[in-house]
Amino acid sequence: MKAIVGSDGKVSFEVEGESEAELFKQIARVQEIFDHNKCGKCGCEKTKYVCRIDKDENDWLEVVCQDCRAKVIFGRAKKGGVIYPKIRWDQLSEKQQDQRANEQTYAEKHYGYLPHNGWFNYQREN
Numbered sequence: 016m017k018a019i020v021g022s023d024g025k026v027s028f029e030v031e032g033e034s035e036a037e038l039f040k041q042i043a044r045v046q047e048i049f050d051h052n053k054c055g056k057c058g059c060e061k062t063k064y065v066c067r068i069d070k071d072e073n074d075w076l077e078v079v080c081q082d083c084r085a086k087v088i089f090g091r092a093k094k095g096g097v098i099y100p101k102i103r104w105d106q107l108s109e110k111q112q113d114q115r116a117n118e119q120t121y122a123e124k125h126y127g128y129l130p131h132n133g134w135f136n137y138q139r140e141n
């Protein structure tokens with residue numbers, strides 16, 4: 016897999032496969048992981064890939080809307096280390112479920128999927 020990043024921030028991909036099935040899998044991966052070019056909250060197309068490192072040296076991958084600052088966050092599978100966007104309630108950690116408790120009712124009514132395709136704004140604590 017190969018990514019081409021334009022100076023305008025637009026990203027495109029090249030995939031290669033020996034068979035149709037292999038190509039299919041590669042395309043599916045690209046679409047699942049990288050097709051977040053539009054904010055699920057406000058529809059803005061200015062999104063940015065961000066990697067942060069917390070105090071425990073874990074890296075956090077997220078795509079952030081440059082307009083409303085909503086984000087979609089990524090998890091990492093224990094097996095194989097593949098990453099995936101957290102778009103379902105059961106993909107959130109306990110702490111994240113606490114922070115996003117207001118999304119639970121929606122998810123329960125929508126087969127476990129989070130509102131706005133997983134995009135959310137951190138609630139400011141009052």
Ligand SMILES: [Zn+2]
Pocket residue numbers: 054055056057058059080081082083084085
């Ligand atoms: Zn937005």
